[in-house]
Amino acid sequence: MFTGFTDETVDFMWGIRFNNEKPWFEAHKETYLNSFYQPMRELGEELRDFLADKRPQYGLICKTTRIYRDARRLHGRGPYKDHLWFCVEQPSEQWTARPTFWFELGPEAWSCGMGYYMPRPLTMAKLRARIDRDPKTMETLTRKLARQKEFQLETEDYKRPRAAAPSPLLEPWYRMKSFSICHEEKLTEELFSREIVERLKKGFDFLLPYYDYFATLEGDPDPRDP
Known part of the structure; x- marks a missing residue:
C-alpha cells in the first residue's frame, strides 16, 4: 500500500538532475528503488484498482515508467530521468492511440490528468464526426470543465482547423x-x-466521464466511408 513519498524521494530527484551519470546512480540505486520507483508503482496500482472497480469493462492496466532514458534519444542529456510517472489505460498495441490517466512527479512539481499523447488523425476525425452528430454531449462536458478549478484543457492544435465547429464553445x-x-x-x-x-481519486473520478467519451471513439464508424 502506498504510504507517501519521502524526503529521500525529493533528494534523489535533485541528486540525479545534477549528477546524471552512471557512477552516481549506481551508488544511489537502492534509494531510487525504495523511495521513488516502488512508491510510484504502489500509487499507480492503487489508482488502477480504484478506476478498474468503477469501469471493469475497460480491462485497465497500470504502467510505471523506468528511470532510464532511451539511448537513441539522449540528445546530449544524461542517461536518466529526474522524474517518473505512471499511466492507467486500456491495453493496446498502439498505446498512443488510446486515452490515458497519468500522474507525474518531478523535483519541482507534480501533475496529473487524462488525455492522449499522440492520437491518430483518424481518432480525432472520429471525434469531430461524433460532435457533429451530437454536439450537446460535448457541450455539457465542456461547460462542466469550465465550472471547476482543478483541471484545465491543454491542446496541441493543427495549424489550420480541419472543419468548422457546430458552436464557438466546441x-x-x-x-x-x-x-x-x-x-x-x-x-x-x-x-x-x-x-x-x-x-x-477525486480528480480521476471527475475525469471518468471524459475518459468514457474518448475511450469509446475507436468503435465509431470511419467518417471517411461514404
Missing part, C-alpha cells in the same frame, strides 16, 4: 490534434502521506 475540440485535461502544482505536503491518494 471550437477547441476542432482545432486540436492532441490534448490533455490536466493539473500541475508545486510539491505539496500531501505527497508525503495518503492524502495524495484521495486527491487523485
Whole structure:
C-alpha cells in the first residue's frame, strides 16, 4: 500500500538532475528503488484498482515508467530521468492511440490528468464526426470543465482547423490534434502521506466521464466511408 513519498524521494530527484551519470546512480540505486520507483508503482496500482472497480469493462492496466532514458534519444542529456510517472489505460498495441490517466512527479512539481499523447488523425476525425452528430454531449462536458478549478484543457492544435465547429464553445475540440485535461502544482505536503491518494481519486473520478467519451471513439464508424 502506498504510504507517501519521502524526503529521500525529493533528494534523489535533485541528486540525479545534477549528477546524471552512471557512477552516481549506481551508488544511489537502492534509494531510487525504495523511495521513488516502488512508491510510484504502489500509487499507480492503487489508482488502477480504484478506476478498474468503477469501469471493469475497460480491462485497465497500470504502467510505471523506468528511470532510464532511451539511448537513441539522449540528445546530449544524461542517461536518466529526474522524474517518473505512471499511466492507467486500456491495453493496446498502439498505446498512443488510446486515452490515458497519468500522474507525474518531478523535483519541482507534480501533475496529473487524462488525455492522449499522440492520437491518430483518424481518432480525432472520429471525434469531430461524433460532435457533429451530437454536439450537446460535448457541450455539457465542456461547460462542466469550465465550472471547476482543478483541471484545465491543454491542446496541441493543427495549424489550420480541419472543419468548422457546430458552436464557438466546441471550437477547441476542432482545432486540436492532441490534448490533455490536466493539473500541475508545486510539491505539496500531501505527497508525503495518503492524502495524495484521495486527491487523485477525486480528480480521476471527475475525469471518468471524459475518459468514457474518448475511450469509446475507436468503435465509431470511419467518417471517411461514404
